[in-house]
Amino acid sequence: MTADVGGGRPAAAAPSSSPFAIELKGISKSFGPVQANKDVNIAVPKGTIHGIIGENGAGKSTLMSILYGFYKADAGEIFVNGKLTAIPDSQSAIRAGIGMVFQHFKLVQNFTVLENVVLGAEDGALLRPSLAKARKTLQDLAQEYELDVDPDALVEDLSVGHQQRVEILKALYRQAEILILDEPTGVLTPAEADHLFRILKGLRDQGKTVILITHKLREIMEATDNVSVMRRGTMVGTVKTAQTSPEELAELMVGRKVLLEVEKQPAHPGKVVLSVQDLRVMDEIGVERLKGVSFEIRAGEILGIAGVAGNGQSELLAALGGIQPATGTVMMNGAALPLSGHDANGRTRREAGIAHVPEDRQMLGLIMDFTAWENTAFGYHNEPKYQKNALLMDNDAIRSDTERKMATFDVRPPIPTLAAKNFSGGNQQKIVVAREIESDPDLLLVGQPTRGVDIGAIEFIHKQIVALRDAGKAILLVSVELDEIMSLSDRIAVMFDGRLMGFRDPETTNERELGLLMAGVSGDAA
Amino acid sequence: MTKLPTWADVVLVPLISLALAAIISAFVLLGIGQSPTEAFWVMVDGAVGSAYGWGYTLYYATSFIFTGLAVTVAFHGSLFNIGGEGQAQLGGLGVAFVCLALPWPHWTLALPAAMVGAALFGAAWAAIPAWLQAKRGSHIVITTIMFNYIASALLIYLLVNVLRPPGQMDPATANFPPGTHLPTLNEIPGLNLIFTKKVPANISLFVALICCWLVWLLMWRTRLGYEIRAFGKSEKAATYAGISSFKIIMVAMLISGALSGLMAINNVMGESGRLVQNASEGAGFIGIAVALMGRNHPVGVLLAAILFGFLYQGGAELGLWTTIPIELRTVVQGLVILFTGALDQMVRMMLGVFFRPRAQARAS
């Protein structure tokens, strides 16, 4: 059955004596001054699910992109089924039987599923025969691996989970024997993730090899046979999953004992700072993304919003931050905030005492071409302290203010005249966090505070957020990292499909309960 | 790719681009059977070989400073204003209305009024494409180009049917009253020691220089400039910071249009003393090359404007003394825009080859 998949082409991976589907030997790769991979060796046995775990920036994705021919390694050799194979481009990888599901899907949004699957694997110059064949193949694959998707649906209409299935189908249609998945569960609910793991196990049982890249220990323990750990571009070890523990893996990943809990005293919530009633947001094409959300945040408390990405959290932040028009009632310190029209903007929000660390710092929080000092004034450029007189800004004042903030927040290098794009992700985030926290807000909106940030900076940023809470400020924390929500929040609300599914106390709830709420199951809808 | 030092990026990239444009132009000249060296010396001689030549070069440069600054301000807001030509034509109309409205007693009174007229008309002509971009998302490049054509038709109509004095044959306004005459460089005490013959460069040159300084102040020292630059770099981030896209698009384009319009005090009021057809002679387009070559900085714009003044005056001399068509100017202008604005990466890569060995030497 499997041999028929993808039509009459010969199976890409011929049988061979090597027990390994993939062997990488001495792989090195640099991007400018950054060495992403240093002399990496790994061997992946055939017919297994092999996990690669490591922190953000440990070099996992780079390594797999090299294997897929997306980047060229500076040094090293690739063996596929025991045979030395040159993979200069993705075409060669596909020919060698390697398929890849990227973290950010590589789908054409306004194409149908069928067109996406066929793209690049057409059988001839004309489209119709290819599409007809693909339709048949997809039906077979759907039956075999629980991979149902409507072949005629437009990708943009599909849920994220289904889009991911299309990516897997694309690989299988190209007769991939080795499937690489890069952080596949970041966008999935726990239930969808479980479904994905069932699919992967099914693939393995059919003799295919699966490489699963993730930074989540739970998934490694749940789904893999073997696991390799990467740290700062090097491979620190490969173990059988059954013979290891999350604690051991975590230590291998970070190189020291990890502080999984943030130290904090019990909260002392004061008066209500922010009160949100029936907040609704409609996107540009008329789809309701936020479907009537109500909650309150008190002074000296962190409200954490958990949820799978794309369930309305971004819109919640955008509406409260004045970026996206909304309807409903939002009271800040007892005064109503304008939610649409000319007065609903980032400037009036700041004047009302709301600071905002946006989810996407590179797109929203910073101007990458601006210097650090220009970015320090970003959004606060109308502040009286930054003005020399009625007409001119006081650039010297901004620069010295920036120096002070860089010192307080340990931004490295502490050079105010350096462009934002030349800082690392963690230091960029510190520039944003410093700016927003130091503006002394009554309410801090903070989205994905530690996305793509190294572990040292994570601890630092977490401490700053807790310190702000202890100073009696209200904080709305949005994060897709459940651990982060659990350890920082004083109260947790779970968001699903534009609604809050209920509030939980982090002391009494657990990941399983939150996971169910994130999947929209058993909510006491608020 | 090797990262260039800042000075190389700012100074060498435009110079290499210019050299490439010159080399290709030389080949074009060879291709049509002309001598590039002869052409070059005719241009140098005619444009900068004498105070008289400089008087013309600076006259053209004055216009190009205005239009170059106009393109620069819009560029910083990520708006590509190709409508400088039409806005300059309308600026001329504004100057004409002001100058013909009153029997002005002295240029010191007429000039500020004419500047207001020029800036208002130029800004008004930029306002419609700006509004359409801000509110309707209409592609500003296409709309400003269309407005150039419309401006040209409008001026023909007005000059032929409305503003032309009875009995006059050529489509132009009446001569402006004597009190609107701007002092030319040869009429300014002190400078008349250098410029002994009558030259078209006039007091507008100093207005242009002041505009350079004002634009620098605006872009790098005021909140508005900060907002324009922030918006230009990232529209999404600007929204986050509470910067209104509508306001920035409108204001940046109005300033841009006003600067283009201001050019008319140089050519219409300063040089011809009446409004003729196609008075701006393509200076609005040159502004694009000047802005790109000047790296969107007023100092760069000033230098690039002088360079293009040289090219223009030199090109006119070519038309006088050789059989090389004057359109050579347009070719060079296009090539400069191409190399500085679109093939700048290529130029950087070429330069990177030279800087790489040095960077490696330092590293070891």
Added chain:
Amino acid sequence: MDYATFLQVLDTTLRLSTPLLLACLAGLYSERAGIFDIGLEGKMLMAAMSAGAVSYLTGSVWIGLLAAIAGSLLFAVVHGLASITFRGNQLISGVALNFVASGITVLIAQSLFGQGGRTPPLDGAARFNPITLPLADQIAGVPIIGPFYSEVISGHTFLVYVGLLMVPLSWWVLYRTRFGLRLRAVGENPASVDTAGISVVRLRYTAVLITGILCGLAGAYMSTGLQAGFGKEMTAGRGYIALAALIFAKWRPWYCLWATLLFGFFQAIALRPDVIENTIGISIPVPALDALPYILTVVVLAGLVGKAIPPRAGGEPYVKER
């Protein structure tokens, strides 16, 4: 307006629509592949001059046509270099090439012929002559249909029919072939094409070259079909109008036809002040009529477009993300 006048206007519409249509389809390939091309104007101009000059020198319009395509392709390659290989600003590249074309066409024509940047008038085999379609004369007498067929449909030059045939052909290429699928994909999400093992660079160059060829046809039609010879700036903004039509057409081949027919109609009535005066009862000054196509272009861009979603990767150089 009587039927005969109406047919005359339609006939002119079709003639004037042709360069717009060819340029619009040219832009379609490029923009569908994610490369903005404001330089249609320059390529047309270059092609018009090449066709005019070479047709005159060789006496054969066919060689002139080839020269037009070559001239246009030269500019297309430079635009490709700037926007694909060197990831430059596509708008600026297009504008720059328009200036170069504007200057160099006059430079070349002047040095070849010394007639103020014009090429000498073409006649006979040096230009495209009207083709009478089969049965045109026979059914001319049939009421309504007959004159329509013989006046409007029949009697155009070769390139008019090529332009009309390019519409279904382009539709078929875009939606029914492997190449079309990939072309549309690369304009929407080049990463999807890249990860499928197809070269983004090659696809985009192919698109840009097709744009060059079609602009070559458009330009050749200007100097050897619509008119008999090249004149300075003879394209008069048609490249930009074609772009406006492309936006109006929402980047779809059949809509391109309707949009360019509309713009061609604007140009056609601008040539007939008498018809306008008879229809609306007011005399409109000639400069206003000259400006009419440009004004209507702005109006179309401003009001009638609605939500036109351009190809998502349009204008952005493709860089592999890290």
